[in-house]
Amino acid sequence: MSVIVLVEHTEGNIKKKSLEAVQYAAGIAQKTGTTVSAVVLGTLADSEMESLGQYGAQKVLHVADARLDELHARAYTSALLAAAQKEGSKIIIALHDINGRAVAPRLSAKLKAGLVAGALSYPDLDKGFVIKKAVFSGKAFAFVNITSDVKVITLMPNTFQLNKGEGKATIEKLDVSFGDKDFGVKVKEVNLIKGEIPLTDAQLVVSGGRGMKGPENWGLIENLAKELGAGTACSRPVADAHWRPHHEHVGQTGGTVRPNLYIAVGISGAIQHLAGVNGSKTIVVINKDPEAPFFKAANYGVVGDAMEILPRLTEAVKNFKQNHK
Amino acid sequence: MKILVCISQVPDTSTKIVLKDNNTAINNQGITYIINPYDEWYALVRALELKEAGIASDIHLITVGKADTEPVIRKALALGGDEAIRIDADSHDPYETANYIAEYAKTVGYDLILCGKESIDYNNGAVGAMLAELLDTDYIGFATDIQVDGNTATVKREIEGGEETDTCSLPVVIVCQKGVAEARIPNMRGIMAARTRPLKVVAPGAVGSVTEILSYELPPAKAGIKMVSPDNMDELVELLHAEAKVI
Numbered sequence: 089m090s091v092i093v094l095v096e097h098t099e100g101n102i103k104k105k106s107l108e109a110v111q112y113a114a115g116i117a118q119k120t121g122t123t124v125s126a127v128v129l130g131t132l133a134d135s136e137m138e139s140l141g142q143y144g145a146q147k148v149l150h151v152a153d154a155r156l157d158e159l160h161a162r163a164y165t166s167a168l169l170a171a172a173q174k175e176g177s178k179i180i181i182a183l184h185d186i187n188g189r190a191v192a193p194r195l196s197a198k199l200k201a202g203l204v205a206g207a208l209s210y211p212d213l214d215k216g217f218v219i220k221k222a223v224f225s226g227k228a229f230a231f232v233n234i235t236s237d238v239k240v241i242t243l244m245p246n247t248f249q250l251n252k253g254e255g256k257a258t259i260e261k262l263d264v265s266f267g268d269k270d271f272g273v274k275v276k277e278v279n280l281i282k283g284e285i286p287l288t289d290a291q292l293v294v295s296g297g298r299g300m301k302g303p304e305n306w307g308l309i310e311n312l313a314k315e316l317g318a319g320t321a322c323s324r325p326v327a328d329a330h331w332r333p334h335h336e337h338v339g340q341t342g343g344t345v346r347p348n349l350y351i352a353v354g355i356s357g358a359i360q361h362l363a364g365v366n367g368s369k370t371i372v373v374i375n376k377d378p379e380a381p382f383f384k385a386a387n388y389g390v391v392g393d394a395m396e397i398l399p400r401l402t403e404a405v406k407n408f409k410q411n412h413k
Numbered sequence: 414m415k416i417l418v419c420i421s422q423v424p425d426t427s428t429k430i431v432l433k434d435n436n437t438a439i440n441n442q443g444i445t446y447i448i449n450p451y452d453e454w455y456a457l458v459r460a461l462e463l464k465e466a467g468i469a470s471d472i473h474l475i476t477v478g479k480a481d482t483e484p485v486i487r488k489a490l491a492l493g494g495d496e497a498i499r500i501d502a503d504s505h506d507p508y509e510t511a512n513y514i515a516e517y518a519k520t521v522g523y524d525l526i527l528c529g530k531e532s533i534d535y536n537n538g539a540v541g542a543m544l545a546e547l548l549d550t551d552y553i554g555f556a557t558d559i560q561v562d563g564n565t566a567t568v569k570r571e572i573e574g575g576e577e578t579d580t581c582s583l584p585v586v587i588v589c590q591k592g593v594a595e596a597r598i599p600n601m602r603g604i605m606a607a608r609t610r611p612l613k614v615v616a617p618g619a620v621g622s623v624t625e626i627l628s629y630e631l632p633p634a635k636a637g638i639k640m641v642s643p644d645n646m647d648e649l650v651e652l653l654h655a656e657a658k659v660i
Contacts, residue, residue: 098574159572161542161552186573190554193542196508202623203508205537218627223535228430228439229630230535236623272551273581276567280575292659316660327591334557334591335571340426340533341450342591349659360426363533366632370657372649373638383638388652392643404646408654 090125090147090175091117094168094182094191095140097132105183105245105289107143112243113181114144115210120179125149126257127171129156129164134259141255149174149262155271158278161190163270168195170264184242185288192242202234206244225340225363244367245288246346287336290319293347295338295365297323299354299375299394303331308398309353315405321345323355339364354394357382374398414469414561414583416460417523418494419514419540420476421449421532422485436628446482448489451529454596455589459559460527461493462594468561471495473521477504477513483612490607491599497610502617505625507535511543512620518548524583525566530555530590541588551585557592 093113095106113124126145128137130153137148151167168191172180180195182188184206196203208229209220216233219241223230287293294313296306306320313320320336327337338345340360346367353374355361362385365371373386374397383389390397424430425445433440448457463469474497476486486497498517504510518526526548531538545552557576558569567580568587599607641649653660 096573158577161545161554165546186555186571189538190542190552193507193511193537193539194546194552196539196623197511197543197546200508200623202506203537203539204624205507205539215627220630221536223629224424224428224430225533225536226632227428228432229632231627231630233625233627234623235625269549269551273553273579275577275579277578278572278575279577286574337591341454349653349657359429363426370653370659371635372653385635386638387635387657388649389638389640390643390646390649391640397643397646400643400646401649404650405660407647408650408660412654 090123090177091120091179091181092168092172092175092177093124093126093145094164094188095126095128096183096187097128097130097136100133100136102136102140103289104250105185107250108245108248109181109183109243110140110143110145111250112210112248116179116181117144119210119213123147125171125175125177127151127168129167130154131157137259138256141257142252143250144253144255145257148257148259150259151262151264153264153266158275159187159190160271160273161194162272163266164191165194165198166266166270167262167264169198171262174262178238180238180240182242184244188242192240196240199238199240200236201238201240202236203240203242204232204234205242207241208244208247222367225344226366227363244346246291285317285319287319287321287338287343287345290345291347292316292318292349293321293345294318294351294353295321295323295355296326296353297355298325300326305395306332308395312351312398312402312405315402315409323361352382353398355382356380357385414524415471415473415521416463416469416525416527417518417521418452418457418460418472418474419526419528420452420457420474420486420489421529422446422476422478422482423449423532423534426450426533430631432629432631436630439629446485448485449529449532451531451590453489453492455591455593456527456529457489457492457494458594458597459589463561464493469525473498473523475500475514475517477502477510479503486612487607488599490610490612491603492597493603495610497612499612499614500617501614505622507537507539507543508624509620509622511540511547513617514540515544515547516618517615518544525561526584526586528586528588530588538588541586545586548584548586551581552588553579553581553585554588556587556589559587559589559593
């Protein structure tokens with residue numbers, strides 16, 4: 089009956105957001121009087137898997153098939169189904185990210201299980217199995233009740249603070265007999281972006297809009313981001329003008345980010361842009377126009393010329409870091 | 414090659430959400446509905462390009478909704494497509510929607526099914542992968558480039574931390590995002606032609622939903638902004654550290 093949670097790892101390390109997912113699974117397990125079985129797919133060291141105990145997993149089911157080091161949606165689905173069957177699980181959790189979104193809907197369709205995509209809360213069991221999620225790209229929230237017996241949830245990353253505890257998970261090998269269909273999609277080429285923080289994983293984001301005037305000024309954004317250890321993003325007009333790559337575009341028709349800190353530079357704050365960033369915990373707006381609508385959604389505001397303010401802010405961050413070593 | 418493009422009707426991106434009935438429903442008065450941007454700009458336009466290139470023979474558009482969704486599916490037909498199908502159901506969740514579409518798709522047998530990354534109303538992004546499961550096909554999500562040669566699709570897609578190129582045999586469900594195609598504007602000829610293209614209304618099968626929305630909530634208003642002088646960035650950094658606790 090344990091809660092099943094899919095764990096992602098990269099370069100030998102479990103991703104932080106997967107620790108969040110394990111901790112979330114543990115919270116649900118506690119509410120429902122059961123335990124957590126984390127599912128690890130592909131190649132990973134035992135010590136790393138055991139450490140999931142610190143976040144509430146009692147057991148790790150390890151499918152040690154090296155083909156699973158790459159995302160194969162059908163194989164992942166088969167593995168999770170096998171794990172759920174073995175454990176008699178009624179609750180399956182993944183992340184609301186590229187991998188989770190490839191797998192969770194398949195599980196939902198297969199198991200006739202209700203899906204909450206992008207969970208922002210633990211289930212409220214008093215009213216059924218009710219979970220909060222963002223709708224209309226963050227312009228509202230919905231409280232969704234899963235009415236089926238089996239439940240599938242994708243957790244929005246960066247929703248809960250991590251609390252590291254004690255414990256060591258036991259590891260069990262899980263053999264899954266995969267068919268040819270499970271690896272029907274052939275991966276021809278992989279390009280991982282090195283040395284750059286994936287935008288959706290970034291705790292801090294520095295984002296630029298048309299107010300940056302041109303791609304030649306992006307060094308100012310990048311310098312600040314580098315000093316902060318932040319990811320970089322942009323508004324839609326900037327991506328459309330090819331000043332920045334499309335994957336940096338955040339907003340209603342681009343990516344959604346939910347960092348702890350979002351610094352918007354030269355972005356007016358159209359409702360479509362706000363939709364992609366309004367899950368940010370703290371928002372700083374830098375804009376020369378004091379009437380920019382973004383100020384209404386911000387925690388801190390600076391009115392002035394970005395070209396002058398950005399170097400000053402970068403310098404201030406540098407000084408701060410030196411004083412807080 | 415037959416392509417099915419899944420079309421969803423959503424509120425215009427500039428819509429301000431207002432709740433009603435004790436926060437149990439969205440007040441749809443005054444809302445303008447559009448084709449979900451991901452469905453229109455990327456999935457539909459790429460399908461049209463594949464037809465123009467002589468690769469696709471038929472393009473069908475499908476939506477799940479009551480009669481009030483017809484203007485939007487007509488708008489989609491004005492961009493192109495040979496026929497449209499409306500499953501006459503008021504769907505409550507992606508599970509229901511995917512089952513209706515899969516049921517119909519099985520009767521035709523499509524080589525390629527294209528969806529947008531997610532609809533901008535309920536942001537589930539689930540129908541595509543569900544369709545793949547229900548139709549027992551492969552699925553490629555977050556696609557940024559789609560090429561089809563004979564029975565093989567070659568797709569560039571975003572993965573966690575980068576990008577990869579995949580190949581797979583048809584049939585396949587591909588979920589599209591920015592990069593797949595460039596948005597088009599319907600012209601007068603398309604709008605006129607759309608009036609004469611068939612729009613089939615199909616009764617839904619017995620599916621039923623597996624979730625229900627009990628209530629809604631609007632995000633809390635920001636507590637008020639603190640302005641910092643552009644000459645005092647040390648103060649801003651100190652606030653972010655001591656007050657906001659984010660650095």
